[in-house]
Amino acid sequence: MSDRVQSLSDMEQPETPGSAETRSGITGMVRTMELDLRLLGMVGALLLIWVVLDLLTGGRFITPRNLFNLSVQTASVAVMATGMVFVIVTRHIDLSVGSVLGVIAMVMGVVQAEILPDLLGFNHPANWIITILVGLCLGLLIGCLQGWVIGYLAVPAFIVTLGGLLIWRGAAWWVTTGRTVAPLDSTFILFGGGVAGTMGETASWIFGAIMAALVIYGILRGRRRRQLFDFPLKPLWADWLNISVLTLAVFGFVAAMNAYPVPARAAKRLAEAKGWAIPEGGLELMHGIAIPVVIVALIAIAMTIVARRTKFGRYVFAIGGNPQAAELSGIDTRRMTLYIFTLMGGLCAISAVIASARLQSAANDLGTLDELRVIAAAVIGGTSLAGGIGTIYGAILGALVMQSLQSGMALIGTNTSLQSIVIGFVLILAVWVDQVYRRRIGE
Amino acid sequence: MPTDTAHPLVALSDIHVSFGGIKAVDGVSCDLYPGEVVGLLGHNGAGKSTLIKVLSGACHSDSGDIRINDQKAVIRNARDARAYNIETIYQTLALADNLDAAANLFLGREILTSSGMLDEVRMEDETRKIMGRLNPNFRKFAAPVKALSGGQRQSVAIARAVYFDAKVLIMDEPTAALGVQETAMVSELIKQLKSEGIGIFLISHDIHDVFDLSDRLTVMKNGRLVGTVRTEEVSKEDVLGMIILGKMPDHLEDGSEAGKPSAQ
Incomplete structure (x- = not known):
């Protein structure tokens, strides 16, 4: 009893940072800004990895060229990782995402390279739209099917998606009996972020400006709403510091992407294809942000809004926190399971577009082992396998950490077996650190 | 009586x-x-x-x-x-430990804005009002209910029942x-x-x-x-x-x- 009273009074801290003046040092500042310490830790770890890899590669890692490649390589896993957050938060798992990606990529390959050219003609402007719609529908359907078995027939997700892993990989082979499909539609491959698949300089700056505007709007709107109800606010400078850091990050990224020039010959080809006049003294083109990265950004924003601002997202976290409570609160948990896996299937389809467009072909082994990368990304990003905890930005950062390690080591010349050993250790280390941190703050 | x-x-x-x-x-x-x-x-x-x-x-x-x-x-x-x-307060309280008091209070009956999003600020406001009535010492509105004491958790569970009349x-x-x-x-x-x-x-x-x-x-x-x-x-x-x-x-x-x- 006395223990309880003690811990009770210990916990009676001010609920808001109103008394910021009484705190000092970095801890005080962090608390005042209501920063997510885990987010700070992850960003810090990522920067540390980058700096170390940069030193080990003699300055070849933190370059516009490498960061561009890194962003493109991360995209496919990052898209699926956002969905995996919902799956894991609700105490499920999805082992089938790599195979689902594979079968969708194969079907989309056949649709755009073999079926539509016969009907509409090769590179017909509607080809890529129809192809992606077919892929999306297939992804939603597969996800819906698996979600139905998990939710309504109550077969554990581990089993259903383990079966799915085998079934869809086999199905991917059957689509063309193992033959690789190429070439793909010329508009479709832009989603892979090749030389042409970028936004270019101007559009990248505009995109960056829109992102920054969204950040400012989001933070200030939240502040105004709280003001309206006379809730305690964090100091204005804290909000503006957050805005500055985020805006700087956005523009820093755009600047880096815009500093990566397109090779002269490719630039010339691109200009000819688009009918641009080539100025005297040669054409200087910059990559700008890759289209798959734009897709990741849009999906991240949409999924974050779903997670934080909608009933659906609220129920996802409620089910993860306490399934019985969610049920007793009138939440239809079976239907929620169906929806969550359907969403996951849809995201697999988007990843399939990115992954096959990047390779400019559809092969039946596409996405092999992606399920493990996706799960690892979500988990490194702080998603708890016990359910109830996880963030979208964390999963994307997790994907970035994994890809950074992998391509950094490739750059150093580490052989692949050592790469996987290192990544395996990092996965375990990340989860251990996260659990120690959680125990510390008494979550 | x-x-x-x-x-x-x-x-x-x-x-x-x-x-x-x-x-x-x-x-x-x-x-x-x-x-x-x-x-x-x-x-x-x-x-x-x-x-x-x-x-x-x-x-x-x-x-x-x-x-x-x-x-x-x-x-x-x-x-x-x-x-x-008829509202029930279960022995286990049926709270989602990872969510805050307002989220638990309105679980399954969320207040939405005109655009269909969660109206978090209004829900927090309502939570502050009802908790002010039931348990004026309650101040941990931002913390997940996992961080609350048994009595505080109980008062969140009771507030949920009482709020919905x-x-x-x-x-x-x-x-x-x-x-x-x-x-x-x-x-x-x-x-x-x-x-x-x-x-x-x-x-x-x-x-x-x-x-x-x-x-x-x-x-x-x-x-x-x-x-x-x-x-x-x-x-x-x-x-x-x-x-x-x-x-x-x-x-x-x-x-x-x-x-x-x-x-x-």
């Missing part, structure tokens, strides 16, 4: 529930009037939780009637029960996990809700938890009703006898009227 109303808020009559071959509840009847606290007592496994789950929609009865405000009621699930303004409140072992001060706080809350005309079922296996708070006590043993007595007419020993031996106290043996509140 209960008001002199013609009909009870809730009347359960001749409820039967069996699981497999085991009769968990065997022909039990009980009722609850506005502004009244009825303690439902019995050993673990006496069937009291199962009986009350029939009312809260978590369990189906094989036969028997539920009447609410003298109207026959059909309760198939928790949502149906809520539609009848409960007419009938079912509390399963409300103070079993609480310390002395917190138990006192919950007792105060129960008295306050009672004075607002809410009917309350208190379920407990421990007579001491409910004796002082209850107007009437209904005792069950092995799935059967032992009897219902007015608290003022019995001693704790009498009730213990009912729980353990499964028979009415001697001085009330012939008092078939004991089950009615405010008789005479």
Whole structure:
């Protein structure tokens, strides 16, 4: 009893940072800004990895060229990782995402390279739209099917998606009996972020400006709403510091992407294809942000809004926190399971577009082992396998950490077996650190 | 004391529930009037939780009637029960530990903005208002409920029931996990809700938890009703006898009227 009273009074801290003046040092500042310490830790770890890899590669890692490649390589896993957050938060798992990606990529390959050219003609402007719609529908359907078995027939997700892993990989082979499909539609491959698949300089700056505007709007709107109800606010400078850091990050990224020039010959080809006049003294083109990265950004924003601002997202976290409570609160948990896996299937389809467009072909082994990368990304990003905890930005950062390690080591010349050993250790280390941190703050 | 109303808020009559071959509840009847606290007592496994789950929609009865405000009621699930303004506070509190107080309070009944998004600020505002009424010391609105003490968690669970205008409140072992001060706080809350005309079922296996708070006590043993007595007419020993031996106290043996509140 006395223990309880003690811990009770210990916990009676001010609920808001109103008394910021009484705190000092970095801890005080962090608390005042209501920063997510885990987010700070992850960003810090990522920067540390980058700096170390940069030193080990003699300055070849933190370059516009490498960061561009890194962003493109991360995209496919990052898209699926956002969905995996919902799956894991609700105490499920999805082992089938790599195979689902594979079968969708194969079907989309056949649709755009073999079926539509016969009907509409090769590179017909509607080809890529129809192809992606077919892929999306297939992804939603597969996800819906698996979600139905998990939710309504109550077969554990581990089993259903383990079966799915085998079934869809086999199905991917059957689509063309193992033959690789190429070439793909010329508009479709832009989603892979090749030389042409970028936004270019101007559009990248505009995109960056829109992102920054969204950040400012989001933070200030939240502040105004709280003001309206006379809730305690964090100091204005804290909000503006957050805005500055985020805006700087956005523009820093755009600047880096815009500093990566397109090779002269490719630039010339691109200009000819688009009918641009080539100025005297040669054409200087910059990559700008890759289209798959734009897709990741849009999906991240949409999924974050779903997670934080909608009933659906609220129920996802409620089910993860306490399934019985969610049920007793009138939440239809079976239907929620169906929806969550359907969403996951849809995201697999988007990843399939990115992954096959990047390779400019559809092969039946596409996405092999992606399920493990996706799960690892979500988990490194702080998603708890016990359910109830996880963030979208964390999963994307997790994907970035994994890809950074992998391509950094490739750059150093580490052989692949050592790469996987290192990544395996990092996965375990990340989860251990996260659990120690959680125990510390008494979550 | 209960008001002199013609009909009870809730009347359960001749409820039967069996699981497999085991009769968990065997022909039990009980009722609850506005502004009244009825303690439902019995050993673990006496069937009291199962009986009350029939009312809260978590369990189906094989036969028997539920009447609410003298109207026959059909309760198939928790949502149906809520539609009848029956709110249940489970022993486990049924809180999502990872969410904050406001999210738990409005779980399943969120306030939305005109654009269909969660109106977090309004929900927090409503939470602050109701907690200000029930537990003015409560200030941890931003923390997940996992970080709250037992009493604070209990008050969130009670706030959830009260906010949505409960007419009938079912509390399963409300103070079993609480310390002395917190138990006192919950007792105060129960008295306050009672004075607002809410009917309350208190379920407990421990007579001491409910004796002082209850107007009437209904005792069950092995799935059967032992009897219902007015608290003022019995001693704790009498009730213990009912729980353990499964028979009415001697001085009330012939008092078939004991089950009615405010008789005479």
